[in-house]
Amino acid sequence: MFNGGTETQYEVLWPRSQRQTRFKSLAPRLETLEGKTVAQLWDYMFRGDEVFALLEEGLKARFPGVRFVSWREFGSTHGANEREFVAALPQRLMGLGVDAAISGMGC
Amino acid sequence: MLRASAACEAGGIPSSSLVCEGFIRQAATTSVGLGMPNLPVARVPGHVGVQSNEELGRNILEVTVERVIANLTCEPAQAGEPLEPRPREVVFKGDFDAVNRCFYENEWSDGLPIVPPTREKVEAFFAFTDRGPDEVLGVLLPDNRAATVWSIAVNGVMAGCRPEYMPILVALIEAMADPRYGVEHSGNTPGGETLIILNGPIVKQLGFNYTQGALRDGFLPNTSVGRFWRLYLRNVAGFLPHKNDKATFGNTWRVVLAENEEALAKISWEPNSVEMGFNAGDNTVTIARYTGSSALSSVSGSTPEQVLPILADGVLKQTLWTIVFTVGLTMGTLRPLLVLSPILAETIARRGWSKADVKRYLFEHCRIPAWEFERQLRDWSQKPIWNLAEEARLGHIPKVFHESDDPNRMVPIVFKPADFMIAVTGDVLRHNAHVFAHNGALGYPVGKRIRLPEGWERRLAELGK
Numbered sequence: 001m002f003n004g005g006t007e008t009q010y011e012v013l014w015p016r017s018q019r020q021t022r023f024k025s026l027a028p029r030l031e032t033l034e035g036k037t038v039a040q041l042w043d044y045m046f047r048g049d050e051v052f053a054l055l056e057e058g059l060k061a062r063f064p065g066v067r068f069v070s071w072r073e074f075g076s077t078h079g080a081n082e083r084e085f086v087a088a089l090p091q092r093l094m095g096l097g098v099d100a101a102i103s104g105m106g107c
Numbered sequence: 108m109l110r111a112s113a114a115c116e117a118g119g120i121p122s123s124s125l126v127c128e129g130f131i132r133q134a135a136t137t138s139v140g141l142g143m144p145n146l147p148v149a150r151v152p153g154h155v156g157v158q159s160n161e162e163l164g165r166n167i168l169e170v171t172v173e174r175v176i177a178n179l180t181c182e183p184a185q186a187g188e189p190l191e192p193r194p195r196e197v198v199f200k201g202d203f204d205a206v207n208r209c210f211y212e213n214e215w216s217d218g219l220p221i222v223p224p225t226r227e228k229v230e231a232f233f234a235f236t237d238r239g240p241d242e243v244l245g246v247l248l249p250d251n252r253a254a255t256v257w258s259i260a261v262n263g264v265m266a267g268c269r270p271e272y273m274p275i276l277v278a279l280i281e282a283m284a285d286p287r288y289g290v291e292h293s294g295n296t297p298g299g300e301t302l303i304i305l306n307g308p309i310v311k312q313l314g315f316n317y318t319q320g321a322l323r324d325g326f327l328p329n330t331s332v333g334r335f336w337r338l339y340l341r342n343v344a345g346f347l348p349h350k351n352d353k354a355t356f357g358n359t360w361r362v363v364l365a366e367n368e369e370a371l372a373k374i375s376w377e378p379n380s381v382e383m384g385f386n387a388g389d390n391t392v393t394i395a396r397y398t399g400s401s402a403l404s405s406v407s408g409s410t411p412e413q414v415l416p417i418l419a420d421g422v423l424k425q426t427l428w429t430i431v432f433t434v435g436l437t438m439g440t441l442r443p444l445l446v447l448s449p450i451l452a453e454t455i456a457r458r459g460w461s462k463a464d465v466k467r468y469l470f471e472h473c474r475i476p477a478w479e480f481e482r483q484l485r486d487w488s489q490k491p492i493w494n495l496a497e498e499a500r501l502g503h504i505p506k507v508f509h510e511s512d513d514p515n516r517m518v519p520i521v522f523k524p525a526d527f528m529i530a531v532t533g534d535v536l537r538h539n540a541h542v543f544a545h546n547g548a549l550g551y552p553v554g555k556r557i558r559l560p561e562g563w564e565r566r567l568a569e570l571g572k
Binding site: 007008009010011012013014015016017018019020021022023024026027028029030031032033038039041043044045046047048050051054055057058059062076077078079080082083085086087089090091093094098099100101102103104105106107 | 108109110111112114115116117118119120121122123124125126127129130133134140141142143144145146147148149151154155156160163164167168171172175176179180181182183186187188191192193194195196197198199200201202203206209210215223224225226229246250251252253254255257258261262265286289338342343435436437438440488548551
């Protein structure tokens, strides 16, 4: 604090703190979904079961050889055990031979 | 949902996140905190919760499918790291009005004037903690920032706290960083707000209000510490309205609720701190997040048998949709809070009822028909995959939820009696109560001991306390 004129002047500090993560690269994208296996990850909210059924329909119409691992295989991605679920997810997906994932519902 | 996507990407698996139209901006800011600002999202037009089957089908097939394909097969644009100040950096110089304008424009304040956080003011807080300024108490999502002791002091100054509140502020952020609490959920749409319960001799030492108007602003410690909580959520965790904070309505921060331990001792009921696993007489904070609350006015009667039905009815009616945290969205994480005025607690206790007895009563009487419970889970929440019989058969929920197939059987709203929480405070001679609807795992109760610095009494004495 200093008095640089008629009113008291303040030198104020940043109220935030440093982020603990640097920007990371995304995974390489696929050339096509044909013949690929896609995981359905759901937080068990907002009609995701219906949305994933519709997406299956739409994606199969474009890529007849695409396969899906249902959300039923994984259980909810959200809630009390979320941290453990997320930490174990990459290994689990690799074990299932998954090539890509669709995650919902952000609503 | 985005955290799962980020984990996939980090594991080398491309992802596409399904995001309703109104949540695109939240997804963008959350992605920055996850270190993947270009995390690809596929827009779902409007909100699925108000769409007919035909509308939903059209939106997904005509809009979302194309975005999912693009997200999984096209390289997204790279994003550069934003430049930010360094901790302890002076970010602005100016008079009171200019400082406040700067903080408001940078979204560092809640809209009320802040106390300018100068180095001198901030350093004064370190006279009341033995913790080092660079000590990190945890990393807070969604912004993924370090919860440093320094940043606690800065936000404490801004909130109008006095330096001697510092031990409480540190304990609060230890609680915020505790994974059991689930701070990352603080921007969800029901817009719940944290309630801080304070226990121990520190209540009186620092002059917290613990009698009439216990939840009213107007008492410097209760008010400024409550404000500090929300400022820290904003500035360090990163919950800003229209960005990571998606409260549909929301409400302002709550002042600290200090328990009346004199009243509790008089009736031999343990304070909240003991419920949370500490010793009576410990200085503690307990945090939990509540979606709403309601006063129960004039709970009349001279016996437990007369007043408890009124209280049970109030707890039940306040709980509403949050039973999805008992069975469904999470299992057994609902912890409703009943706050009793001292005279009301005395009315119950003088007939020999303990806190545990009251909780048992609530467990047995706060019940709803099974069909009503399942209607909330399945029909009203549009989540067709749950039923009590199946969950009980799988051992996911206690058997009390499925003792028969009768849809009219009465089932509890929590897993066990101890899930109810009870606090005593407020107007000593008024027979009112207050019920809080809990937000389950999205703000689970967490308690922390307040660690006082060496020579605490002496340091307070130097302040004239």
